[in-house]
Amino acid sequence: MVRASGPLPRRHARRANAPTPDERLMTTLGRAAPQDMPPVSGIGIETALEAMAPASKLAIAADLDCWLDWCAHEHRRALPADPEDLVRYLRILEADGKKPATLSRRIASLATVHRILDLGGELPPTSAPMVRNALRAQRRRKGAAQRQAAPLRFGGALGGAGGFTISALLEACSSDVQGVRDAALLSLGYDAGLRVSELTAIEIKDLRPQGDGTGLLHLPRSKTDQEGLGAWAWLSADTMRRIAVWRSESGISEGVLFRRVGVDRRRERAKEIADARWGETDEAGASLLVTYTVGSEPLTRQGVTGIYRRIALGAARAGLVDLPAGELDTAIKTLSTHSLRVGLTQDLFAAGEDGAGIALTLRWSSPSTALRYGRQLQVQSGVAARVLSRVRS
Known part of the structure; x- marks a missing residue:
């Protein structure tokens, strides 16, 4: 039984006119730095920030804010962190229902802070055996499986998908300016299996129409390509037509595509x-x-989620999806910015493609990540299913 003492720290929400990621993180680091801390190399901090993605800086700042709030309430020294304090902090997070992945990220953020400020020596307190054991114990109690975004599979001609599908959502899109944007957003996001950060960053210059009506999409940078080597994704002729209609209706000739x-x-x-x-x-x-x-x-992450859920509700009201009674609200709430990417991954698994090829196409960090999203479908087409289905039909 895990017991908590003291309030649970909350991640601070970003406000309008928020500072840049660098400013946000530097402000929080300044708040966290102990008064007796020895001088830190300015170039060292500068290069550390240059090596991070903007989203990573914001996540570290938010996680550090939570730790600082807890330390202030408990009258504990924040940095360098005491391993016993870190264990108490983890127990409070767990008691509030935080998942193992969240706890691991909070500790990883504090480890990064210690490295940036050159605190803790060769072995920062976040690597202390008792801290690692606390994380392992929480994973044993709760299980390490992460909640998966509800997939938005294609349905229609590909078949095999119940509930919300890309085909149903595209049919539910209206013919006005907002509707043609939504249809292009859904169609492109599914074809390329994009993360929301990639989807909202697309510019007109990134599109390459091909002679057969299809297209190529250049991705200058992504979550797994922080060095900016770039990648390419294929777009169907249907998607290219929808993009052309959206550009015609919106008058967009340059700059970001989805607004x-x-x-x-x-x-x-x-x-x-x-x-x-x-x-x-x-x-x-x-x-x-x-x-x-x-x-x-450009659209925001929250804006994209809102679009998916609004269209899904419209599709349900139009009778385009088949859901059990009472499950509509839950089904809509489980849709997220990751749903199109998960849906395409599952469709490719269902079509018999292998994990390595899917990981390469969708720019997953490894085949194991792709397999995690297609685990159930992979079992249905795996060795046991292929062999036993012939003798136990």
Whole structure:
């Protein structure tokens, strides 16, 4: 039984007009540095920050904030961390229901902080045996399996997928400006199996139309390519057509491809003469003038998740998906920015492709990562299934 003493630290949410990742991390490091800390090499800190991805800097800053808040409440010295304090901290996180992956990341962030500030010597306190044992014990109690994003498989011509599918969501997209953007976003994200950071960073210059109507997408950088070697992804002719419609409707000729679309619906005044733009009506039957404004900034991670879930709800209301009664809300909540990537991975496994080829195509860090997302489908097409299905049908 794990018991907690003291409040659980919370990761700080980012606010509007937030500082850059470098500023955010440097501010938190300044707050954490002990007053009696010896001088630290400025070049050393500069190069450490240059080697990190922006998302990593923000994650480390947020994790360090949580640790500092707990230490302040418990009146403990934050840095260098005491191994016993780290164990107590982990127990509080576990008691609040945090997963093993979260605890491991929090400790990894504190290890990085000790290295940046040159604290703890050759063996930082995060590597102390009692800390490693605390992490192992928590994994034994809770299990190390991570929650997997709900897959958005293609369905339709590929078949074999129940619930929400890319085919159903594409059919649910409207024909207005917002709808054609959403359809292009879904179609491209699935074809290329993109992470949300890759999807929201796509620029017009990254697209390479091919003579047969298909396309290539250049990815200058990704999570597993921090050195910027670049990668390429294939896009179907259907996706390229949807992108062309979105560009035509939005007027985007350069810069980021997927942007926020503002929608303004204004009720018709009594003496106003309706024109071709008047067409929608509200619940009272009054005509509405709908204006769409395409922004200049890329979509955010939260914005992409909201788009997926909004279209999924529309597909359900239109009767395009078959879900058991009472499961709609849960099914929508499990959709995330990773759902298209997981869905394509599972579709490729279902088609008989091997883990190494899938990992290479989708830029997974290793075949084992791809196998984790296709584990159930891999079992269905594995050695036992192939052999025994012939004699035990």
